[in-house]
Amino acid sequence: MFEELIAKLEEIVNKLESGKTGVEESISLFKEGAEISKKCLTIINSGKESIKEIKKDMLGEITEVPATFD
């Protein structure tokens, strides 16, 4: 879940900034943070951005088709 990822990233940054983490722990936190941030950006930029339309055929059958506007 996107919001959860952001919250996790925030937590990692706060931990790193606290200065209480050792070098090894910091490096693994940084690695984790970088991965989460990459994942978040991928989600934001993946851009499905689609608009579909519910269409009823003559028999009343309903299908979902890409919406077209004149």
Added chain:
Amino acid sequence: MEQNFLTVTQLNNYLKRIIDSEYLIKNISIVGEVSGFSISRNIAYFSLKDESSLLSVVMFDADNKYKPANGESIILTGSINYYVKGGKITFNATKIEKYGLGKLYEDFLKLKEQLTSEGLFDSKYKKALPSKIERVGVITSKTGAVIQDIKNVGFRRNKNIEIVLYPVKVQGDNAEKEIATAINFFNNYNVDIIIVARGGGSAEDLQPFNTEIVARTVFNCTKPVVSAVGHETDFTIIDFVADLRAPTPSAAAELVFADTTTYLQKIKMLNIRMNNSIQYIFDKFEGKINNSLEKCLNICESKITSSEYFIKANCQKMVHLTDSQIELNNLRFSTINEKLNSLNPEKIFKLGYSVLTKNNELIKDCSQIHDNDILNIRFFDENINVKVTKLEE
């Protein structure tokens, strides 16, 4: 004598020009009582009057407008027009409304009261917007600005949401049934939230959203419904029963589509902070390493210096010791040498002594010598043999 005169048409055209140029009597609303109402070929003809005055009214497209009873008080909106052919002033009405509370409004209030008493508007029934929205069901007209507004605003904020449009009639006959059908459809369909939207319009245009069937369908819908009907000032029944009322369709898109652009900013900031803090940690660590190295170097250096000193001192000592040993040995050697020199038999020879031997035997006293013996005398530089001629007593 020539007379100046105008034709009737000229005068009437002149009057029409005066009236048409008078903006104060264009697009005005007037109130009065209806008298002599009749419709012919979709045009209504009647008079609007009050206690002391009367005005002729013409209203086009009358079949699709409210038909007042004679004597009913109404509000007309339109403009004064001068009818050149008949030489008559008429009011061209474009809109007719009941004076006081209109019927639509009365119906609205009645339904609102009824549904309120039934609890349909209770906040306890309002569903919260889901935290995860991936597919949004939109119920509106396929044509017009509404779906475009929702699309534009929505996708500007978040490119990750899918819009599923259920196209419906948003005004006119049976629009409310289509809207209710669409809500029921989405309730059992793969969408996370439903937006019911329509652009601005007259009270009649918004009527489908003031119907009981739409209100009850929204209430019974188990998915959150956001209403976005008309302008910000328009309130319809669906607004009260919906889980969330958006003032406009664009606002609905803003409420429903989580804004990922702010997330983008946030992620960028978090990345900067993360890089800074890891850099800080590295710098600190590097500092520690450098300090340790420096300490090590210092210790090594001092050890080397002290070792060097020790070695130098010892070397010096060694050299010193060796020198004195050599000197001592030299001294001993020269003493021995001297002794040796003093013992050198050649030295005795040089003093004038010689050695006397007979048959290679050293002569130490005279008893060893006899007459006619051949003796050998060894001098410093050479040997000679001599013959004993006579021994003397």
